[in-house]
Structure formats: structure tokens, C-alpha cells
Amino acid sequence: MDDHVPETRATRQEPVSALSMLKAKRQRQGSPDSAHSRSSSQSKNSIQDRLFTKLLQQVIPTDDDEETNNGDKTMANSPQKPPFSLPAMTNNFRRFNGRIGVVFLFQAQVEELFCWETPTHTVSFLFVYSFICLQPHLLLVLPLVVFLLFIMVPAFLTRHPPPPSTSTSSTTPYYSYDGPALAPAKTIKPAPETSKDFFRNMRDLQNVMADFSDGHDAVVSLVAPLTNFSNEKLSSALFLGGTVATVLLFLTAHLLPIRFFLLIGGNAAILSNNHKIRQFFQGLLEDVGGLSDLESPLGDEEERELFGKPIPQTPAAAVSALEKFADISLDTDPEEREVEIFELQYRVGSSESGWDNYLFSPLPYDPLSPSRIAGDRPRGCRFFDDVCAPSGWKWKTKKWELDLDCREWVVERMITGVGFEVPGVTSEGKAIIDEVGGWVWDLPADSPSHDEDEIPTMAYGDLQSETKHERKSSKDSGKYTTRDWEEGASASYEVGEWRRRRWVRIVQRMNVPSTGTTTVTYSTLNH
Template sequence: MEDHTTGALVDRDEALPVIAGTQENDPRATISGDLKQAAFKAGRSLQDRLFSKILEQVMPMEDVSAEALSTSDKPNSTDNKRPAFSLPLMANNFRRFNARIGIVFLFQTRVERLLSWNKPSHTLSFLFIYSFVCLDPHLLIIIPLAVVLFFIMVPAFLARHPPPPSTSTSSITPYYSYQGPALAPAKTIKPASETSKDFFRNMRDLQNCMADFSDVHDATVSAFAPLTNFSNEKLSSAVFLSCTLVTSLLFLTAHLLPWRFIFLVGGDAGILLLHPSFHDFIQSVASDALEQIPDQGSVAGKKEKESIDLGEMPLPTSSRAVTLMGSLANISLDSDPEEREVEVFEIQYRSLAPYFESQWEHFLFSPMPYDPLSPSRIAGDRPKGCRFFEDVQAPTGWAWKSKKWELDLDCHEWVVERMITGVGFEVSGGLSEGGSTTGGEIGGWVWDLPPTSFRGDHDVASTSGHDDIDSTDPSRADDKKVQRKGKERAPLDYEERASTGSNIMGEWRRRRWIRIVHRVSMPTAQDKHELAGDDET
């Protein structure tokens, strides 16, 4: 196995990583060179192909073009050129990526050494450069060009013009000759070979990088999620209110703050805090503070009733700052919960068979009115719902506030709001279709108009599709008389039509029931865990 690949940018200062094996005698033994070479040369072996076929059966490939059309109106030509998932292709891309990722780990290692004061001269130089940039931000544009000059082009030129070999036995420092032709080939960055130690170092660094990212991700979520996801509504509300106040203040005063000095002091202080001797200083100060606490215990006990501790700074209870912070922490969340009105439609059915007088039969309670132009009815589906009122449940996150359902007698309002056509409904004043009275009772029913084959000369429908006759309007009554003029006999009223068996309604009718609900708090994961613990006890 090769020690390293010439021209590859990898971190070679650390030892070769140890790969754990499955041997019973020595579980920490390293894999031999033959096994390593075989492991990376078997990318297109029979096992990979077999596993890829099995994976295709478990997760069938989707058409990329169809997926692009489903997400947007115009297909993305870039997505059409992307290959589908393939295990051999993924293994090949991983090998290529791992052979070229060394430059990232090299940069990460040098940054860690720079900030950890491994070489104080380098860290101090970085502090001076950072301070100059903070004082004069225009120098920030020079940094990329300086990096290209001093870290890319100068090393490349020195590689082309190496110093001549020393022929003397004395220790003389070699010198570079900047004149004359180049003595060495140009330095080119090459990917690490799959059989070199650099490749395994990259694999080790990539493995550790993934673990570090996962740890940081989990720590960030565990730290910030309770503050922002409103699992604790008082805490999240206080954070939201604080962020709102700070945002409003910065919106007005951001241009007045000395940002140069803020970044200068903050950055220099952060780098100085990373110095190894600083931790020793903090530990010594903490130990001295712990020794003085027992001596001041009696004095603190006397002032406990007169002051409170805010961190490590005692404040009097009469302080306005404490009062303000207490008001922020004790946010009132006991306001009246949100209320909504839910509806359900009682649907009834009867047959329109000729010469057959059928009664209305209760069908079910449905969240939709099942009107003649509803999509489910056009598709030929039956209405969906439940048979009894007791089976109607409140929406998720809501609870019933009123004890019982109330009938909505003003059916004209919800019919017009939904722009339902082809129906007749009762109107105010106790009148129904045809203009006949119903004994002063209104049930809020909205019925379908019968088909054309079942309508007689006695049926009169409005142009809007609603059969809403109101005989209290004199002008409309006169119009009806004019329309009926010239006919052989007067129209039958509701009772006469019912006795003669004429159908004035369709197969379906419905009415609307309403009930008030209010929002309830959903149990959090902690509450569920506590409830589960109580059940176990």
C-alpha cells in the first residue's frame, strides 16, 4: 500500500486510522492491504448488483420528469439530466468524493491550530489582521487576493524553482534562485489514490465529521427547540416578546451602533478566551470565590428577604427592572379560548317512483349538504357521514362548548353563500314552495327541485334556480296571477298536490344544524410521558 498520493491535499500529520475488524482473536486489528484493495475494487461486483436490484423492488424508481411536472408547471431541464438512485453509482461517487475531500479537512485542521494558540505567533498575526479589517472594512476585499498570492501562487512558484541541492557537508541553509529556467515540474493537486493511507485518513475524518455534525445538530435542537416551538407557552411567548422588542429597537437604532468596535472587541475577546492559560485563570478565580462563600453565608441570609439574585448580582425587590422581568416571565395565557361554529347537515331521502307516495326517511348526518351540483353527487357517490347526532365528533384540537345542537332556520343565508342552485327552500313567514302555508312552522329544509319529467304546470321556479316563493310580496302575487291567466283551472295548493300525489320536491332534502366549539390545548410530549407514568403506577 502506498503511504500517500503525490500532490494530494490531505492531513498527514496524524497516524493511519485503525479499522476495527471482525476477527475473534484481535477485534482491533487493521485490515491488510489485500483486503483493503479488494474492498474498494469490488464496487461493481455481483453483490452490489444484486443488492441494487433488491433495492429497486423495495423502493421503485420514480420518473424524474413526472416528479418535476408535479412540483411546477414547467419541467426543469436540470432535473431531467440528474441520474436516478443507484447503489453502484453512489459507491463510485463516494470514492471520488473521499479522494478529493482532503483539502477541506486540511483547512479545518489549520483553522483549529490557529485558534488553539498552537503557535502564538500565527494566532497573534491573525488577531492583528482581524483588527485591521474591523477598523477598516474596506480591507476585506484584499483578503481573497492576498490568499491567492501568498498561499497559492507563491508556493507554486517555489515548487517550480526549488533550491539547488547542497554539496557541502556543513549545515548551510538552502537558498532559492529566482532566475533562470524552472527546475521542477508544476505542482498539481491530485485526488488521493484508493490504495493509499491518505484515502483512509479522509475516510476517518469524514466519519468523525458526520458524527460532529450530528452531535451539533442534536445539541442545537435540544437547546433552541423548547424556546421556539411553544411546548412551554410562557417561555416561548417571553422569547417571542423579547425578540420583537429587540427587533423594533434595532430597526430604529442599528445605524447608530458602533459595529466596527463591537466586532473588534467581540472577535478579539473570543480568540483570547481560547488561550489555554485562560482556563487556568478561570479555575483559580472560581476556587477563590468558593472559599469566600461560607464567610458571607450569614450576611446573605439576613438580606435574603430584602433582595433577590439575578444571576450573580443581587437586586432589591423594589427595583423596576425586577418588576419588568417578572411581568415578562408571568405572561398571562389564560385568555378566553378561540371559539368557532361548526355545522352538520341532516339529510333525508325519499323515492320519486311514479304513483307511489313515499315519506321522508332519515339518511344520515353529513358535513356536506349534498346539493345537486356537489362533486360527490355528480360522481354518483352516496353522501358520507354518520347516522346519529351522538356520533358527530368535534374537530381535532377543539371541544364542544354548547351542550346541544341548534337548528339553523335561516336556510336562505347559507344557500346563497354557497351559491347552491337547483333547490327550493322555506322562506320567512312560514311559507314553503308553491306559496302555501305550513301552519306557521319552519323546519329550515332545503330540498332538490324535481326532474323535468316530474314537474307539472303547477311548478314555478325562479331564474336563479331557487324555488323561494314569498306570497307576502303583493307585486310578486300579481305577477303569479298574470302568469296563471288563461289556464283552465287554478293551481293546486300544497295539500291538494300531496293528496293527488304530485311531486313538488326532489329525492333529497337537508337542513343545517350548528354548534359552538372552543379550542383546547393539545398535550405535549412531556404531558403524554407523565400520563403514561401515572397509568403505570
């Protein structure tokens, strides 16, 4: 009987546990009606979000294909980031806006510090800055001091607040550092979406985006005309001046008192924001009578001058003023190159003297070229007039010139299995001036057997080769016999199916108008 008791209890507890689990699940999810309505609304919203996301994906191109085709192992092994999605962007913006308040708070405190809202704080910062400029090794101590004074001490004071004051007069709070903590620890929480801080962060984020856009446009309008070589004289002068300054600083940088420059410059920049100091120097300059017009009110259209020279008021005026100092001469001759084209001819039938003009190809189509080994036909055009200059270049000469020295480009390309024409040489060692066509033809795959008295033909064929008997007879007669390539070919060996010769022509780079601009995006620079 005792053996059956645990079994009956287990069987009785199974429906009870299932019922309790069902009740707990209903308590977590709420009533069935509310759960159904909530699921239907979520499905409705998700369908809308999905449709809108699909529409944006069709409009906005993705970079997944570019990253996949890049072939970089590090990119392939790195975790893939999620694609663009409207719900994800909305959720991330809410999270970001709820946590960006600390950045705007720091920005406000920095502005108050440099604008002399609290003079004691600004003066204290000047003392600290001056002390660090005189002793730069204290920069290693500064992060620890900021961590202790601005993070740890406020956190401890929050846990140990002073007792409530009982007197009516304002006195300094008394902090007790003995005993247990009296208050909970302070934690940084994101601003709720319905709070005023959340909307303040949205306002500050909106203003920061506008300020960044204005600053970006101002910097581009000032720096781009100086550095993008739209005005080559001005950009070249700046490049030359920067190169000279770099060389001089590389040699003399260790002699400059950098600490005193930072000390004087930093203090002068912060002190110039104090309105009292600005008024003092303005009055001093007015008394001297030199620069009273520098602080003229807005709306005054009179021309301001500095040491008798007008001060530029806009970036365009500053660029035009710098152009007067960029009086250097530039080489305006465009770059020149030599281009080549190969005239290919195909042997017709079994006759060695019949050749058909095939086409003009950028490659010589030699016996060991990859396209010929693969069985592909040569590519090119039929006539000289159809040959175009490379992109960005134009023809300088009007006609093509035949390259008669075929030995040079054959040996330079290490082409084997071909024969070419060379001028003959007399017995006295003087070159015979024969008209050579510059042809380079293929050698047959199976060369005929040579006689014992005939000189063997090498991979680079020479049609002026002669037998010993012919050389002996020429010496006896005192004459040097020459033969054209057809006779030599028929006498010594057969020719292949293709022959080619090289034509050259001079091109020069086209001048791009100075008004043309090129748009550069940061996404392109990142890739």
C-alpha cells in the same frame, strides 16, 4: 498490369491488418486464461453486489415515486441522479476519502492558529483581523491576496527551487527568479488507497462524524426545548423578546458600532485561548476575590456562582433557569368552531306529503352539485349518533341545533333551483311568528304554467306567494292568510325529489399533551 497492382496489394494487406489488430487486442487484454479468470471474478463480484443492492433496495425506500408524482416541471426536466447502489457508494467513498485530505489539513492549521501553537502566526492574524475590522472595504482585497500569496507564490517557488546549499551552516535558501524552470509543476493528486494518508483521512473523517453528531445532539438538546413550544410560556416569552429585539434593532442598528464590536469580540475570543493570558486573568480575579471558583478543576462538585446566582452546568439546568423569567399568562381556552350537517329526505312516490329520512350528509346535495350531476348518490350516515367530530376536535355542546334561517346559507352558497321556507309578513309590516322547519327542497325540472293573475316563482322559491285575487280578498277582510309549505307547494308548483335542512353544533380543538413530541427528519424538510 499497373491497374491490377494496387488491387493485389490491398487484398494482401487485409489479413495482415486483421492479424495485427488481433495481436494488439490480446496484448491489451493479456492472456486468454487470465482474461477468462478476471471476467469470471468480475461477474462473480457483480452478481454479489447486485444481490446485495437488490436486498437494500427492498429495505430502504426510494424517493423516485415522490419526485415523479410531485408534478414539478423543474424536477421533471432535471437530470435524474442514480439510485442507491453499494458499488457506486463504495467507489464514491474511496474517491471522496482520497481527496478530503486538504480539508483536514486546513482544519489542523486553523486549530494551530487559534491555539497559539505558533505565536507569530496568531499575532499576525490578529493584526490582519483588526485592520479589516477597522476598514471593512478591504474584504474585497482579501480573496485576491490569499490567491496570490498562498496559491500562486508557492506554485512559482516549486517551479524555481533554490540551488543546493554547499555550506554546513544553516542559511536562508537563495531563490533565483531568472532563467527557465528547474523543477516540474506541483499537482494535487488524490491519496492512493494503500498509503498512510488514505488511512489518516479515514481516521479524521471518523472523528469529524463523531464530533458533528455530538455537536448536533448538544445543539438540539439546548435549542429544541426553547423553541418547540413544549413549554409554551418559555417559548412564548422568547418569541416576545425576539420580536421586541427585532423591532429595536431595525430602528437602531445603524447607530451601533458594529466594527468595534467585531474588533473587541474577535480579539477577546482569540486572546482567551492563550494559556498565559488565562493564567494572568485568573490570578487577577483571585486577587480581587470575586470569581476564583470559575476555573475550578474537573471533579469539583461545589456549586459555582456568578454575582450570587448559581451558574447552570447543563442545558437542562439552563432551561430551568430561563423558566423563572418566563412568567407570562397565556390564553388557555381552546379554539371553537361551528360544524354543520345536512339532513336529507327523499320524496316517496307521487305524494308530496310523504318524505323518507334518507341520511345525514356533510353536503347539501343541491340540484347543481357535482356529485348529483355525475349521478352519484349522497354519502353520509343514517343517524345523528354516527356523526363524528373532525379529526383533532371534540364536541363542546351535547345536542345539534336546527338552523331555521335557511335563506342565509342558501344565498351564501349561491344554490339555485330550490325553494325554502320564510316567515310571513302582515299588512302592517310585522313579521308573523310561525314555526318554520328550515326545509329547502328542489324545484321540479318542468314547472307548470301559471295563470295570468299568479305571481311567477323565481329560482329561490317562496311559498308565501299569493295571487292578486287572494291579496285583494285578504285586504278586504283585513286578515292575512298563511299556508304551510305543503299547501303552498300544491297550490303554486310541485316539489322535487329531495329536500334538506341544516343542523349545527359547536366543536373545540383537543389539547395535545405537552409530553408529546414530533420527530422531524431533514429529508422531509427538503421535500
